[in-house]
Amino acid sequence: MIQLSDRLQAMEESATLAMSRISRELKAAGKDVISLSLGEPDFFTPQFIKDAALEAMNNNFTMYTPVAGYDDLRESISEKFKRDNGLTYSKDQIVVSTGAKQSIANVVMSCVNPGDEVIIPAPYWVSYVEIVKVVEGTPVIVHAGIETDFKITAAQLEAAITPKTKMMIFSTPCNPTGSVYSYEELKSLADVFEKYPNIVVIADEIYEHINFVGKHESLAQFPKIYDQVVTINGVSKAWAMTGWRLGYIGASKEIADACNKIQGQFTSGTCSITQKASIAAMKADPAVLNDMISAFKSRRDLVLSMLNDMPGVITNIPDGAFYVFPDISSFFGKSYLDHKIENANDLCVYLLSEAMVALVTGDAFGDPNCIRISYAASEETLTKAMTRVKDALAKLK
Ligand code: PMP
Ligand code: GLU
Secondary structure, three states: OOOOOHHHHOOOOOHHHHHHHHHHHHHHOOOOOEEOOOOOOOOOOOHHHHHHHHHHHHOOOOOOOOOOOOHHHHHHHHHHHHHHHOOOOOHHHEEEEOOHHHHHHHHHHHHOOOOOEEEEEEOOOHHHHHHHHHOOOEEEEEEOOHHHOOOOOHHHHHHHOOOOEEEEEEEOOOOOOOOOOOHHHHHHHHHHHHOOOOOEEEEEOOOOOOEOOOOOOOHHHOHHHHHHEEEEEEOOOOOOOOOOOOEEEEOOHHHHHHHHHHHHHHOOOOOHHHHHHHHHHHHOOHHHHHHHHHHHHHHHHHHHHHHOOOOOOEOOOOOEOOEEOOEOHHHOOOEEOOEEOOOHHHHHHHHHHHHOEEOEEHHHHOOOOEEEEEOOOOHHHHHHHHHHHHHHHHHOO
16 A cells, blocks of 8 residues: 655645636535635736736747746846845846745755754744655744734744744735734844844745735834845736746845745756746836725625624734634534534634635634635625624524
């Protein structure tokens, strides 16, 4: 019998992808399921990006690409970092990958040895912990609750650092909480990292443009820790290009070279056509995203106001991304018919079977009191879904 590796067996299936798979299966079986489980914009890729892809194909950009990405793409990313984030990354400090997920995996594989500790503030995005586990690093979870808008403080960070700490991974705007770190909050974390120059920080900024509080702040802007920070970004969210698979890093030359080496053995350069199309996205004025951002903001307001109308549901105000992460722990211990709610997972199963709404349990994001709602759906769909959720919750006694 085939024995799968211990490494594989220790790994969890991605809860976000699992929930979206289950809802796809239920839909295929004719069920009227509304899936708010996947973090995926419901907009289509802008036409000018698709045109650039067609042009690339017609010009025969169909062959293997340089592992780190075409030069002209990396130059356009370098300019984007300067224009949007005030960050200076030369072309050779940039590595383009098959999605930001691969970018993160490359950096973790490049830096983390077995037994190294990786600080991951919770709530966190599902894949961080699993990627660290695959390389036999030790995730060190630092909890931030709803009372601090799900953000960790400098004191919490410093208390978690040990001689074995190699890395920290976090996202701002955050998936799953929508929390956005301010300049001052990042500065206070930067002041801690400055004291520990061997710690690498992955700042996952993939939701940078989906931010309702003004200017996005990057951790790498603080000169004393610039070399320690790896800035992650990609085209999936802002440009509605989840299926095209392109993410990238800005990093020290040493880490960029390491990621280039790893990627050369695993996947090579990402899709040639996607790369050429992404140049158009990088060069576009981010102001073209304003309509999408305001659509997300009004959806957020709609979902928040409906949630705030449900007794027992507690929310923060998510300032970015497209998720709400309500605390639903007041329902633990309640039941309806043969559904007994002991935890967030039970509540998700209940809402899927009773309300036909697919959400993701907070356990997957390191907070067992919460559930994640992705509001990347039309206002009509969101209203229908939230009404169903409200009715189902009201039945729990
Ligand atoms: N980081 C975060 C926080 C995300 O939500 C996602 C969503 N998929 C990713 C990284 C990976 O994005 P992708 O691989 O599609 O570029
Ligand atoms: N990042 C998205 C999410 O959190 C897409 C799914 C995934 O890549 O895990 O839902």
